[in-house]
Amino acid sequence: MRARAPRSLLTAVAATALAAGLACCSPAPADTGATDPATSDVLPTDHVHGLAYDPDGSGALLVATHHGLVDVDTDGTATEIGPVIDLMGFAVTESGHYLASGHPGLRVDLPNPVGLISSTDAGRTWTPLSRAGESDFHALAALPDGGVLGYDGTLRRSADGHTWEDLTIPAEPHTLAAAPDGATVLATTAQGLLRSTDAGGSWTPVPGAPVLQVITWAEDGTTAVGVDPAGAVWTSTDAAATWQQTADLASTPHAVAATTAGGPLKIAVVTDEGLTQSVDGGQTFTLLLEY
Numbered sequence: 001m002r003a004r005a006p007r008s009l010l011t012a013v014a015a016t017a018l019a020a021g022l023a024c025c026s027p028a029p030a031d032t033g034a035t036d037p038a039t040s041d042v043l044p045t046d047h048v049h050g051l052a053y054d055p056d057g058s059g060a061l062l063v064a065t066h067h068g069l070v071d072v073d074t075d076g077t078a079t080e081i082g083p084v085i086d087l088m089g090f091a092v093t094e095s096g097h098y099l100a101s102g103h104p105g106l107r108v109d110l111p112n113p114v115g116l117i118s119s120t121d122a123g124r125t126w127t128p129l130s131r132a133g134e135s136d137f138h139a140l141a142a143l144p145d146g147g148v149l150g151y152d153g154t155l156r157r158s159a160d161g162h163t164w165e166d167l168t169i170p171a172e173p174h175t176l177a178a179a180p181d182g183a184t185v186l187a188t189t190a191q192g193l194l195r196s197t198d199a200g201g202s203w204t205p206v207p208g209a210p211v212l213q214v215i216t217w218a219e220d221g222t223t224a225v226g227v228d229p230a231g232a233v234w235t236s237t238d239a240a241a242t243w244q245q246t247a248d249l250a251s252t253p254h255a256v257a258a259t260t261a262g263g264p265l266k267i268a269v270v271t272d273e274g275l276t277q278s279v280d281g282g283q284t285f286t287l288l289l290e291y
Helices: none
Strands: 002-004 038-040 048-053 061-065 068-072 078-081 085-092 098-104 116-119 127-130 139-142 148-151 155-158 165-167 175-178 185-189 192-196 214-217 224-227 232-236 244-248 253-259 266-271 274-278 285-290
Touching (some): 048 266, 061 085, 061 253, 061 274, 185 214, 214 253, 224 253, 232 266
Parallel strands (some): 048 085, 139 175
Antiparallel strands (some): 048 061, 061 068, 085 098, 098 116, 148 155, 155 165, 185 192, 214 224, 224 232, 253 266, 266 274, 274 285
């Protein structure tokens, strides 16, 4: 069941569904062309690659889009943050810093692709960390203590965001999601859900799990949420061992976020229809922003 919010926001551009496949010493902060935040009643995007709840606990959502980062407040107000960067990968660290990858927009002084970049000021400016001009990470997962796991055609892991080691994975991941312990990582693939218990070093299929397109963890470390390619929402309360279907959004998912901070499980999903949210553990969803 989906309830439509009073604030229905329309754009002239239809959303593009995410494909299951993937294309394929720290420098000083770059002049990224950041401008003052622009607030509007429009979610300025034609596709979305990442979604997270703001680590400040406000309940706002961070939407990583083709045009850069967008903050969506609890009242549905969309605010563009920072420079225009095609954010193909996006993750939030345990300290609240942002990690991203992708391609720079016009008048943004970053290499193409940007490699791994970091923001410590809530997305207003970005600093190149590593692999500038080399990597476009379509999947990113933040690990504890500054670590990161990313996929740019090769699965790579870094303990500090600067030096990397190559790993192997049985199938191309569409989404990587690390639990708060940093050791347990889930990967959605066309062949099924994979799990690693050694931060991406080795992988095994999750028996009985649905084939999911996007996946995330909540802060409690035991709750995982995924959405299958048809838009059905699935939740797990035992660290991805077993899964239960909740709502059916009946729309192709682009990204998912979940939080248990401050109360019951909240789930946000971007689909072909727009940005939706559940505040009852995935039983019902409200459409916050339409395209």
